Amino acid sequence: MNSPIRVAVTGAAGQIGYALLFRIASGAMFGPDQPVILQLIEIPNEKAMKALEGVAMELDDCAFPLLKGMVLTDSGEVGFKDANWSLLVGAKPRGPGMERADLLKGNGVIFTAQGEIIDRVAAEDARVAVVGNPANTNTMIAASKAKRLTPDRFTAMVRLDQNRAQAQLAKKAGVDLTTVEDIYIWGNHSPSMYPAFRHATIGGKPAVDVINDNAWLENEFCPVVGKRGAAIIAARGLSSAASAANALVDHVHDLMTPGKVHSIAVKSEGAYGFDPNVWAGMPVRTTTPGSYEILKDYDLSDAFSQEKIAATNAELVGEREMVAEMLG
């Protein structure tokens, strides 16, 4: 058995938190041999802290063998102290009819403070995964505050979009989901994202040949995946929680598993036409636990892909301009 790692989670009493913490404590995220200490961070508010106590009571009541301790706090200094992983979930969620852009500035303040504190107090091997929206730009803001931790330590989650795309392709083709492979997400975690279906395979054959319906792929599949978050909000009256928590388990699990190829949002190095320094979704291969290389050889030279990449890149650049005064 390894020695415990410290996992800080913000927004721990929120709805994603409630679907996430039990999966971490059960071993789904870091594996059956990795004990964890959960450092649960909420806002300094009596109701939120009371709710957090209730979640911690339930975690106790699960008697998880891998859960070696819990810290409940409304202080980032305490919550991020020596954290090996910081999962930044806490943010103001988008309500019905609200644009993501409305959230940019308000949430930027949160990620400015958290980036600075994590850089100062987290563990030497600290890794950060951001879920709170607008996730890509929040990650850019947090990373810009770091003097010690390099930008590659800060990733944003686009795995929910990858999982959604995989499920939609399987449904359309009428096949088992596990036969759908190589579907990755480029760009922003927003409706502008590009689930690049031309690389996808179904049972080892190109998905475009199996599905044989280009109009559906371009005009239905892409918007359905891109707007799935809004569709969940419209149906549930709340943003996706269980599937988001599940995607974060996948994101971190695959980042800890050498050889895995998966979509995460990372600092662009200019590949695929993304502006350098925006955080954009793209496929990576995990090299050593927590580290990755960006895969740069996917062909996106067709006109449709070029148009999609240009649109999502333009949105990311626009978001960066809106928060320019918060960077650095």
Ligand SMILES: NC(=O)c1ccc[n+]([C@@H]2O[C@H](COP(=O)([O-])OP(=O)(O)OC[C@H]3O[C@@H](n4cnc5c(N)ncnc54)[C@H](O)[C@@H]3O)[C@@H](O)[C@H]2O)c1
């Ligand atoms: N990237 C994705 O794929 C994806 C998917 C779904 C949801 N989201 C986003 O995840 C975020 C959380 O969603 P939710 O449904 O759990 O929301 P929620 O409102 O249920 O919970 C958020 C929690 O965060 C807490 N919080 C707010 N600011 C905080 C701070 N500065 N420090 C610590 N805690 C703080 C709140 O008190 C609340 O308990 C939202 O921004 C949502 O849009 C992202």
Ligand SMILES: O=C(O)C[C@H](O)C(=O)O
């Ligand atoms: O769009 C949202 O705010 C919800 C979330 O990002 C999602 O994709 O489900």
